[in-house]
Amino acid sequence: MRSTTSTLALALCALPLATASASHSARGIVDAADDEYDFVIVGGGLAGLVLASRLSEDSNHTVLVLEAGGTGDDVADRINTPAETYQNGLVKSEYDWAYSTTAQSGINGHEASWPRGKVLGGSSAINGMYMVRPSEVEINAWHDIVAEDDEDGAQYWTWDALHKAMNKAETYSPPSSDIASLARIDDDSSVHGSDGPLHVSYPGYSFEAVSQYQSALESLGVPHNPSPDGGQTHGTFVTTSSINPANWTRSYSRSAYLDPLPPRDNLHVLPNAHGLKINFDTSNADNVTATGVDYSTDYGVSTKTVKVNKEVILAGGVIGSPQLLMVSGVGPSDVLSSAGVEKVVELPGVGSHLIDHLGSAIIYSTSVDTAGHLFKNGETSAEFLSFVNSATAYVNMTAIMGADAVAQLKSDVLAALDDSVNNLVGSYPDEVKEGYKSIYQFSANMLDETVGGIELLLNLMGDGYVGITAAIQHPFSEGRLTINSTSAFDYPVIDPQYLSHTADLQILRAGFKFARQVAQSDALSSVFGDESTPGSNVQSDDDWDAWIKDNVYTEYHPSSTCAMMPKSKGGVVDARLRVYGTANVRVADSSVFPVSLACHLMAPTYGVAEQAADIIRATYNGGRVSGTGTASGSGSEQTSDSQDDNNNGAMAVGPAGLAVVLSAVVALMAL
DSSP states (O other), rough: OEEOOOOOOOOOOOOOOOOOSSSOGGBBBBBSSSEEEEEEEEEOSSHHHHHHHHTSSSSSSOOEOOOOOOOOGGGGGHOOOOTHHHOOOOOTTTBBEEEEEEBBBBGBBOOOOOOOOOOOTGGGBBBBBOOOOOOOOHHHHHHHHHHHTOGGGGGGHHHHHHHHHHHHHHEEEOOOOHHHHHHHOOOOOSSSOBSSSEEEESSSSEEEHHHHHHHHHHTTOOBBBBBBTOOOOOEEOOOOOOTTTTTTTEEEHHIIIIITTOOOOOOEEEEOOOOEEEEEEEEETTEEEEEEEEEEOOOOHHEEEEEEEEEEEOOOHHHHHHHHHHTTTEEHHHHHEEEEEESSEEEEEOOOOOOOOEEEEEEEOSSSHHHHHHHHHHHOOOOEEETHHHOOOOOOOOOOOHHHHHHHHHHHHHHHHHHHHHHTTTTTHHHHHHHHHHHHHHHHHHHSSSSSSEEEEEESSSEEEEEEEEESSSOOOOOOEEESSSSSSSSOOOEEOTTTTHHOOOOOOHHHHHHHHHTTTTTTTTOOOOOOOOOOTOSSHHHHHHHHHOOOOEOOOOBOOOOOOOOTTTBEEEETOBTBBBBEEEEOSSSOOSOOOOOOHHHHHHHHHHHHHHHHHHHTTTSOOOOOOOGGGGGGOOOOOHTTSSSSOOOOOSSSSSHHHHTTTOOTTOO
């Protein structure tokens, strides 16, 4: 059984931007930049375009965005159509950075693929559109880490503050009554925003398997969660997605924060502009000042410099932001020295505390209709093409392993703290070791909290097969990102150290065993047939461990390489997102998360960007935020006309097999 909703009326077309002094087209997208700006944002992805839109609301401030990728106009249909994310996505195209990790000893020497969006909108233009939020207990732990150094600044990072910021970003639309009934979705309006630029809703099409999946989890003791976005994500639910129900297209940072803007001569967005280096005035060595940014629009053939009057804001995500800091001379002295970069600021934590969600999929045959089957057979309604995987569950470890086993696991990992520090980060600077202890303690505390330790995601994107992805949310393994050259064009060295802590393998094993129980439950007997991956021959713990090491992949949620922590713990930014040792450089993206969050990272990254914009604007507006009255805050992306010109975004993977499909998420965001 499946259902569609009727298409809503389209909104009005977006107004074009007026021509500014630089040569440019509508909506502030330019083909050349001026010589100087008040704010230069490096990275026109999810967070960067939020910041650009909000900062340019103050007409007395000029803003430039440097985005290494293109506009994406030539692939607008593939961005805008949610189903294309899974069936014909942009991973491995020119709009994907296509990073890879180093060979990972914990997963049998495999190198993991790390796609990230290289386009206006960043990973929000190519991801799986999940708008899962973190839990209150996680954000309050974030607050407590920051409060160790700055109690006043920590007020920005309580659950209430971040919840408000996430709501500011969005306009929530509840599902239609038929979709709500079929997919078992509750109207969650009370905890959502109603007047933000980003559309947050649900697909206009669903399957009976979505509600059956939730029933299966309930039969195993996992509760249905009617309101997962209000600070308590434990349970099973259908997550919101960044979908505009007016025309069933992707809503992403470009279509939400840039395209609908009224004329603003103070905002320029320069695509195909690769940020190369931040230039500093080092006359005050303890607090250097950024004076400009070098960039290239021709892949390094020539270099241009833009002067910065107020601030440089990095929004290049978990990879781009720490890389640009390091090639600019801000980072660990050992890394800078080995790469041949002159040290400007000794900051040991840059690139450290790299955390990621790791998972894989169990796969079964099916005889029921799936999204993948209908897509292959020519279903083309807009409602159907808005369908994305969104039936999920965040299951706490007590529900998966039992209270006694979790208590023992927590005791074991806490007893192993010192050994873990020596084994995992023993060669890192002392500050990073101290930060790892805080992250480790957080992950241990989450083991017996009512918060998801494992995400279980239903996948209906295959043709003739279905699956469940299981992914760890609070890993004990921690990696590092470094550079090995002076050039921002050379890809950094990404070493997440997957499964370097044995507890992660134990947690994942338990998660996959539980996922198998879900798949084999009576509630899903009409949907899930024979198990093809890993197969019935995988039974013992050793069997599972061998399969896991050969088959896991990123869930596309890396974070924390510019962590918001005390400098003494390997932190990179303070509570106001300012890079330690600099007077006017901030980072505002998913790299600042101090801990791993049990969610997809898009929603909290929008929250961080909104919060950053408020902090920065208050700095230059006498402690208050003064908008122009024509801000993007009311904004919705508009009609199909405006979106035909542009895109819509979040992060994705086109599948060769279901295991690849299941790895398509957001992540990352972005981040």
